[in-house]
Amino acid sequence: MAVGRPGAQPGTQPGARRGAAAGVIAKALTLLLLGVGVGAYHSIRTPITLRMTQVEPTTVPLPTSGSGSSVGAPAGEPPAGEANAQAPPTVAGGTEATPSGGADPGPGGTASLVLGEYIDLDTARQLWEHQLAEFIDARHLDEYVSGHITRAQWSDPRTVRSTYPEWANYMDPESSIIVIYCEGGTCDASQIAGQQLQAYGFKRVHIMREGFLAWKAAGLAVSVGQPGADEPAEPEHAGQGG
């Protein structure tokens, strides 16, 4: 292949070689810029959701207070099962004891939970019961107001990228366990919030896969109201929202 001046025999003269090399570099730069330009245009036209960086599974020991049938149910709370059997699906701010499950007995019989990028409803419930994690609602405000996991903080999915959440000031990015949820299923809001929290330096960010709808359907603690003002939901509201 001859590159450079027409008629030049490549490899025969130093000047021709230099010209050919400059031509190759110029064409390579053209290709590179063209590819990046088309790629930039494509990236504008095709929105993608940046997902969380892979989370290494970690083990969280559960507190050993309470009887075997209500793993770690905080002292003073009703026995396991009672609150869940007939109680309305909402409670006032506090914890709710529910039958345990999903905890792996660790060494010496200590129960522990294994947390990956996604956690299931039962694991989330245990974290919530033992107050081991901060729950973050990644849905829109009106959805949060009409019903959210009790004690859950709210994070605006539209501004979390640009605004450091106030509640995060009281948490240690290294050790605090964060559980994010959205509606459930394939909603991307949890991923968007999660990857941004990772960008803020939070290491232990997990997503409750089933989402709020499953939490509510399981009869677990739900509150209504504005962020920072968890109020018990009225019974007639219990079946709505979310």
Add this chain to the structure above:
Amino acid sequence: MRQIERVILLVLRLALGGVFLWAAYVKLWPPASGPQAFADSIKGFKLLPPEGDHLVTLATFAVPWVEGLAGAVLVLGLWSRAAALVLLLNLLAFIAAIVWVLERGISTKCGCFGKFSPFCPEQITTCNIVQNAVLGGVALVIVLRGGGLLSLDREASRRARRASKRDGELAVLEAK
């Protein structure tokens, strides 16, 4: 250049161009999941700063488009040396990124060929360095020796030589 060398260059050019065309295709297609998976891979490398979301998004689309364009012109034999140079630089950057990942013990997927892993395991290992080094070697050969047979570069060069020769002959006739 001997004919056998031209044939070998043709084979290398088509193979390299084809591999990168395919790599670009699987990164961008299907539109709903291809770029998404590649973005996850780029994030997994942890090369870009956490606040650099826009860079991840740009790289998600720019890398496959550069690969695709370079692969396409390489298959056509147009700007063969330049396209091979672009791919060589790409591959060197990939090797550097893989070394970075392996040095830090980060476990992540390559994403080099979308959901496929034709030459190496899905998770990044030294195999990926070897794979890119082999492809880089092929690219280097084309940068140094050209595109070989059946290339548009060769045809353009032939036409240029013919035109030049004709001009020379005309000049000689006019001088007479």
